[in-house]
Amino acid sequence: MAPPGPAGALPTSAEPLSRSIFRKFLLMLCSLLTSLYVFYCLAERCQTLSGPVVGLSGGGEEAGAPGRGVLAGGPRELAVWPAAAQRKPLLQLQQWRRRRPPAPRANGEEAAWEEESPGLAGGPGGSGAGSSVAEAPQGTLALLLDEGSKQLPQAIIIGVKKGGTRALLEFLRLHPDVRALGSEPHFFDRCYERGLAWYRDLMPRTLDGQITMEKTPSYFVTREAPARISAMSKD
Ligand SMILES: Nc1ncnc2c1ncn2[C@@H]1O[C@H](COP(=O)(O)OS(=O)(=O)O)[C@@H](OP(=O)(O)O)[C@H]1O
Numbered sequence: 227m228a229p230p231g232p233a234g235a236l237p238t239s240a241e242p243l244s245r246s247i248f249r250k251f252l253l254m255l256c257s258l259l260t261s262l263y264v265f266y267c268l269a270e271r272c273q274t275l276s277g278p279v280v281g282l283s284g285g286g287e288e289a290g291a292p293g294r295g296v297l298a299g300g301p302r303e304l305a306v307w308p309a310a311a312q313r314k315p316l317l318q319l320q321q322w323r324r325r326r327p328p329a330p331r332a333n334g335e336e337a338a339w340e341e342e343s344p345g346l347a348g349g350p351g352g353s354g355a356g357s358s359v360a361e362a363p364q365g366t367l368a369l370l371l372d373e374g375s376k377q378l379p380q381a382i383i384i385g386v387k388k389g390g391t392r393a394l395l396e397f398l399r400l401h402p403d404v405r406a407l408g409s410e411p412h413f414f415d416r417c418y419e420r421g422l423a424w425y426r427d428l429m430p431r432t433l434d435g436q437i438t439m440e441k442t443p444s445y446f447v448t449r450e451a452p453a454r455i456s457a458m459s460k461d
Contacts, residue, residue: 368433369430369431369433372431373431373433374431374432374433374436375431375432376426376427376429376430376431376432376438377426377429377432377438378422378425378426378429378438378458379407379429379438379439379440380437380438380439381437381438381439382439382440382441382442382445382455383395383439383440383441383442383443384441384442384443384445384446384451384455385442385443385444385445385446385447386443386446386447387443387444387446387447388443389443391441391443392441394441395439395441398439399439402436403435403436403437404436404437404439405429405430405431405432405436405437405438405439406430406438406439406440406441407428407429407430407438407439407440407441410440410441410442410443410444411425411428411440411442412442412444413425413428413440413442414442414445414448414450414451414454414455415442415444415445415448415450415451418450418454422458425458428440
C-alpha cells in the first residue's frame, strides 16, 4: 500500500508518473547545461587562438598549409587580403630567434651576430615538420613578453577630419601585421619639438615584418606636416 501523501491526502496514481517525468526533465536540463558549458569553453578557446599562429616548416610560403604561418581566422578571412600578404608567412621565423651578442674574436674582428635555434625551419638546415609550434610564442604573446621594438611609423593616415579615419585605422589594424597607435599623437602638428625619439616611444612594439601606423587627421591641414613627415622618412 502506498504511503499517504502530504497533509494526509490520499496518494494518487499520477504522482509516481509526474515524479519520473520531473526526473527526466532534470536530467535533460543538466545535460543541456553541460553541453552549453562545453560549447562555451570551446568557443573561448578558439578566441584565444585568434592571433597569428606560427607553424614551422621548411621553406614553405603558402599560408594555410600544415606547419606554415596561417591566420587562425581561416581561409575566409585570408581571402580579403592580397595574395602577396597571404603568401608571406605572417610571422617570420627569424623573429623568434634570440640574437646573442657576438663573442669577441681573437683577431679583433667584429663578429657577426649569431642566431640561436639554428635548427628551426625557414632557413638552411630547418627541421621542417620536426619543429613544433610550441617552440615559438604567438605574435601577441611575443609582444606581451616584451619582444620586438618601437619603430617610427611606416604609414600615417593624415585625414581628413571626419573622413572616417578612425574606421580606416581600426579596419587596417585588424591585420596581425599592422600595429597602430590607438590615440592621435599630433606629433607633426603640435608636438614636433619633442623630437623623433619621443614620437617613436609612443608607438607600439613591432616584430620583424610588422607595420607601425598612426593617424592624426589634422596633419592634412598642417602646412609643415608634409615636409616634416618627409624628413622623418629620410632618417
Ligand atoms: N563608412 C562610413 N560611412 C559614413 N560615415 C562614416 C563611415 N565611417 C566612419 N564614419 C563617420 O566618420 C566620422 C568620424 O570620422 P573620423 O574618424 O575621421 O573622425 S575624426 O576626424 O578622427 O574625429 C563619424 O561621424 P560622426 O559620428 O558624425 O562624427 C563616423 O560615424
